[in-house]
Amino acid sequence: MDKTINIKDVAKAAGVSIATVSRVVNGLVTVKRGNKARVDEAIKKLKFRPNVSAQRLAAKQNNAIGLVIPRYTDIFHSFYALQILQGVGLAVEKMRLDLLLHITNGNTFLNISAVEGVIFSDIIGNEEQVDNILQMDMPCVIMNYVTKDLPVSCVGIDNIGGAVKAVQHLIDLGHRNIATITGELKSQVAIDRMDGYIKTLEKNKIEKKGIFVKYGDFGRDSAIKATKELIRLKTPPTAIFAASDEMAVGAIQVAVENGINVPGELSVMGFDDNPLAIGFSPVAVTTIRQPLHQMAIVATETLRDIITKKIRGNKKIKLPCELIERSSCAPLT
Amino acid sequence: MDKTINIKDVAKAAGVSIATVSRVVNGLVTVKRGNKARVDEAIKKLKFRPNVSAQRLAAKQNNAIGLVIPRYTDIFHSFYALQILQGVGLAVEKMRLDLLLHITNGNTFLNISAVEGVIFSDIIGNEEQVDNILQMDMPCVIMNYVTKDLPVSCVGIDNIGGAVKAVQHLIDLGHRNIATITGELKSQVAIDRMDGYIKTLEKNKIEKKGIFVKYGDFGRDSAIKATKELIRLKTPPTAIFAASDEMAVGAIQVAVENGINVPGELSVMGFDDNPLAIGFSPVAVTTIRQPLHQMAIVATETLRDIITKKIRGNKKIKLPCELIERSSCAPLT
């Protein structure tokens, strides 16, 4: 006797047809006050909950989207992943969509038929899935990876622009001997940030010295090594642009340990505005903030548009970064 | 002409009935080889994907569970949240369940009718939702919060036991003057860890001095303040048990800055095994690891059992912690 109650039961209890019940459930206005009230009451009394599967089947749309995230092993991506999650979570909430989450290493698949579209957060390891989705014409957007090679909408961060802002800030502060510690150059992000560095130097007609570009991997240790080399130079840089906050913190630590005042004698610029990293810095890190949250929201909205307008999205969106001034950069004296 | 193809199309293409197609789709063995092959081929050729809503409607079960997570503003919870997410993600994958994620501040609700059960990761701010769910007899388990007051299954961490392990380790190392820096005592977690500290002291017949218990809030700054006070004591402690790694790192930093050797002159024990925090420590932090991942998995399995066995779960599970020895604790010399 614990049969789940359905629309028919409600109809009976309220003395109307199931169509009317359906109407009030879906908020269609064409229902007389009295009836609506009775139905509402019946729903409450019976604790009626519409069966979503039936709704979706009948309405031929399921109001759910999928989010697939690579299974990061690297814990330092957690800040990133969480921002994404929050952003998408916020957006689906507003759009009254269900969110199916799929965390994967690329070997498992999202239950595609349970969603109307999918967002890929990054694409590493999931190329195959993206292909699948694309082939079956399922609405799709890729986040944090912008490629012209795929006929998909992408929304990412303008890393070049961010790097330009960073380096230009240093230049505006009077610095000319500016070094950089790059990220893992296998990633688009790292390349873009280095590009921004080079571009800005050129634009300001500052000679770029090979000795000032150190190859890191976004991690602190690589920055420590690089910085040690940098400060040992006959003419050491007066400023360092690190491609991640983690590396910026590493650089600052090396400086401090070597009695070099930051920012007095050495300015250090980070990237990410990653609270995890900068929280542990002896000096508040001046950095570039990426609109991660916004990226997630834009991605969700883009997907929604693709779904509702039945278009085949192929926009490439890049969101601008913001300079966050704190205390690790100062004018050259 | 882009009508989605359904089971009928496949049946026609394979020259069998839809019932047979359904059987092969569901892996029922009662299908002749030849037919199965033809159906499989048709499915592939037509790119057939069963409609999940229809499946669920017909089968009367939807194979999806919900996970509701509080919208943390505190970024230092990111490690925690991500571990949970990964654990649950892994588990649902194995059980072939869909995962509906709902990140909330307590004002928005999970689409309950889209799932068969829900897991609450923590309960802060979501008490009302838990009540709702419970009232409607929906399968439910609460994670990381164990309460006897609610008729729900809970799976949490044995924080008391973890603290006992931590302090006992210090005692085994010969320490007698052991201080503690507590977490935010509003939380169950913090209270339990302090309880473990006190209990262990008593068990070892070590007098506990009020001056050795400092009230922190899990954050680094509170630990810095506390440690400064501690080292200024006439007889300072030879060991500190911090209720979080963040605080342990703070303590270590203060010690180092004051020329106190860790662990030579001062042993520091953390809690959490939080890579975010300990990655920035000058000394590798000896700490207590919580089985976060496992907790998530157990929670998911528990929920699954409640759903399939149609029982009304009310188990209270506490998972044990593990001592991770690194280099911030040493024998008293």
Place this chain on the structure above:
DNA sequence: CTGAAAGCGCTAACAA
């Protein structure tokens, strides 16, 4: 081993 057919619970014409 297979097919026919009766639903699953709901939405959306269509008619009234």
Place this chain on the structure above:
DNA sequence: TTGTTAGCGCTTTCAG
């Protein structure tokens, strides 16, 4: 404004 009814795509007896 409301009710009737035909599906939505699939699972699952029940016969055969």
